[in-house]
Amino acid sequence: xxxxxxxxxxxxxxxxxxxxxxxxxxxxxxxxxxxxxxxxxxxxxxxxxxxxxxxxxxxxxxxxxxxxxxxxxxxxxxxxxxxxxxxxxxxxxxxxxxxxxxxxxxxxxxxxxxxxxxxxxxxxxxxxxxxxxxxxxxxxxxxxxxxxxxxxxxxxxxxxxxxxxxxxxxxxxxxxxxxxxxxxxxxxxxxxxxxxxxxxxxxx
Amino acid sequence: xxxxxxxxxxxxxxxxxxxxxxxxxxxxxxxxxxxxxxxxxxxxxxxxxxxxxxxxxxxxxxxxxxxxxxxxxxxxxxxxxxxxxxxxxxxxxxxxxxxxxxxxxxxxxxxxxxxxxxxxxxxxxxxxxxxxxxxxxxxxxxxxxxxxxxxxxxxxxxxxxxxxxxxxxxxxxxxxxxxxxxxxxxxxxxxxxxxxxxxxxxxxxxxxxxxxxxxxxxxxxxxxxxxxxxxxxxxxxxxxxxxxxxxxxxxxxxxxxxxxxxxxxxxxxxxxxxxxxxxxxxxxxxxxxxxxxxxxxxxxxxxxxxxxxxxxxxxxxxxxxxxxxxxxxxxxxxxxxxxxxxxxxxxxxxxxxxxxxxxxxxxxxxxxxxxxxxxxxxxxxxxxxxxxxx
Numbered sequence: 164x165x166x167x168x169x170x171x172x173x174x175x176x177x178x179x180x181x182x183x184x185x186x187x188x189x190x191x192x193x194x195x196x197x198x199x200x201x202x203x204x205x206x207x208x209x210x211x212x213x214x215x216x217x218x219x220x221x222x223x224x225x226x227x228x229x230x231x232x233x234x235x236x237x238x239x240x241x242x243x244x245x246x247x248x249x250x251x252x253x254x255x256x257x258x259x260x261x262x263x264x265x266x267x268x269x270x271x272x273x274x275x276x277x278x279x280x281x282x283x284x285x286x287x288x289x290x291x292x293x294x295x296x297x298x299x300x301x302x303x304x305x306x307x308x309x310x311x312x313x314x315x316x317x318x319x320x321x322x323x324x325x326x327x328x329x330x331x332x333x334x335x336x337x338x339x340x341x342x343x344x345x346x347x348x349x350x351x352x353x354x355x356x357x358x359x360x361x362x363x364x365x366x367x
Numbered sequence: 368x369x370x371x372x373x374x375x376x377x378x379x380x381x382x383x384x385x386x387x388x389x390x391x392x393x394x395x396x397x398x399x400x401x402x403x404x405x406x407x408x409x410x411x412x413x414x415x416x417x418x419x420x421x422x423x424x425x426x427x428x429x430x431x432x433x434x435x436x437x438x439x440x441x442x443x444x445x446x447x448x449x450x451x452x453x454x455x456x457x458x459x460x461x462x463x464x465x466x467x468x469x470x471x472x473x474x475x476x477x478x479x480x481x482x483x484x485x486x487x488x489x490x491x492x493x494x495x496x497x498x499x500x501x502x503x504x505x506x507x508x509x510x511x512x513x514x515x516x517x518x519x520x521x522x523x524x525x526x527x528x529x530x531x532x533x534x535x536x537x538x539x540x541x542x543x544x545x546x547x548x549x550x551x552x553x554x555x556x557x558x559x560x561x562x563x564x565x566x567x568x569x570x571x572x573x574x575x576x577x578x579x580x581x582x583x584x585x586x587x588x589x590x591x592x593x594x595x596x597x598x599x600x601x602x603x604x605x606x607x608x609x610x611x612x613x614x615x616x617x618x619x620x621x622x623x624x625x626x627x628x629x630x631x632x633x634x635x636x637x638x639x640x641x642x643x644x645x646x647x648x649x650x651x652x653x654x655x656x657x658x659x660x661x662x663x664x665x666x667x668x669x670x671x672x673x674x675x676x677x678x679x680x681x682x683x684x685x686x687x688x689x690x691x692x693x694x695x696x697x698x699x700x701x702x703x704x705x706x707x708x709x710x711x712x713x714x715x716x717x718x719x720x721x722x723x724x725x726x727x728x729x730x731x732x733x734x735x736x737x738x739x740x741x742x743x744x745x746x747x748x749x750x751x752x753x754x755x756x757x
């Protein structure tokens with residue numbers, strides 16, 4: 164009977180396990196695959212971004228691990244997807260892994276890393292974001308693409324508690340016009356900076 | 368006996384296991400997709416109803432934040448109010464759109480993944496409910512908003528292209544605090560109504576769409592209403608279809624103040640008016656519309672000092688047939704008061720416009736002697752174009 168009980172238990176666990184994995188895994192590709200197959204072309208981007216979003220929502224820890232493992236991928240699209248996914252699932256101690264991208268020559272890598280590290284309180288992201296306030300290069304992390312200055316605007320407003328007219332800036336010239344004020348502020352605030360998260364709907 | 372019992376029990380457990388797996392697979396593929404956006408029609412009132420299951424609690428969380436449903440209700444009211452204000456402003460005798468939004472706050476665990484094919488997965492909850500993930504992590508970081516149609520081959524709607532899939536399927540969207548105000552929410556919600564973006568890959572508004580809600584602005588304009596009406600009609604053929612016409616009329620008039628009638632020496636005033644008209648042909652073929660006239664030149668009078676109207680408004684009524692339109696103007700105001708050049712003479716008679724396809728023309732009669740004691744002569748040519756026919 165012990166053998167029987169053990170066998171039955173194993174099979175039952177297998178059966179239940181497969182039923183449960185229907186939510187997180189059935190139908191969906193493994194998280195790593197969603198990162199590696201990220202396609203930034205306009206036609207494929209919504210599906211690629213949705214796969215990353217669903218993965219981050221349903222399997223945050225697996226997504227984080229898969230993203231960390233692919234940060235050094237040779238393919239820049241894979242690196243971008245890894246940074247995007249990690250930004251949504253990171254833990255506080257992932258900051259150093261992301262900081263390596265703060266001086267990347269690719270604006271997408273630089274700004275996703277800067278936003279993510281700032282979100283966990285790492286001030287190294289702030290000057291990168293301020294510098295991008297007059298950058299209109301396009302990041303393939305939205306469909307249609309997101310201008311770099313808009314990504315910088317979001318992160319600065321979300322995590323610094325400052326404004327300098329940036330919230331009302333609806334285009335590149337208006338955002339760029341706030342850059343000198345941000346630079347002056349950062350000169351003074353850098354040594355003692357602490358993240359200030361903007362209040363948001365549905366926050367705990 | 369023990370061996371047979373063991374084999375029998377193993378068989379039962381295996382059967383249960385297989386049944387569980389197959390049952391789950393069936394559940395995955397048996398989702399009865401009905402569309403999260405629906406359309407009901409009551410006369411000229413067309414209500415677009417949208418139900419959203421808003422997945423909350425932070426990524427990977429299983430519990431709802433306190434006050435989540437109240438927040439969801441407020442979100443729904445904000446979106447509803449934004450769109451309905453625009454709809455009310457642009458309502459016509461033919462069509463008044465209304466939006467009804469229901470947002471259910473649910474924990475992340477309420478959804479499941481549905482394989483559409485080997486490449487496409489959908490996040491689903493209940494048939495008839497779109498799924499929106501409130502995609503912000505515990506640190507406040509969030510991805511840009513996204514709307515994805517997993518039932519479309521590539522899930523991609525090019526800028527300027529609308530899509531009917533919200534009326535047939537449940538769409539997936541990412542919303543977050545990056546939607547900062549009612550305008551942002553209303554824009555993103557527009558995608559769940561089937562509206563594509565009106566801005567291009569570089570962020571620039573498409574030609575003619577500058578300042579409007581699905582581009583770079585906040586305005587709900589007639590273009591958006593017309594596109595939504597077309598989408599709604601695709602989902603429900605009872606949505607009334609009305610022809611919308613616009614046109615212009617050039618009016619040149621001369622009014623004679625004859626000596627024998629006025630007791631003065633003969634006098635004359637001349638002037639031209641430019642008239643913009645717009646009207647709708649209702650489902651019963653009756654016509655209802657408005658006109659707005661401005662004095663384009665003049666009054667050029669042989670006397671001085673008299674005041675004359677420079678702007679006039681009028682109602683437009685009539686009926687439509689396949690080969691023509693019967694129209695009548697009725698002036699409702701003229702500012703400032705006074706009609707030295709006799710504009711009222713072009714407003715006096717029912718007339719016919721000859722229709723050719725999406726265009727119509729008419730020579731509007733001038734009531735030479737019926738606009739008061741002083742005869743009016745001149746011409747009034749009306750040119751019309753149907754902007755939503757067929």
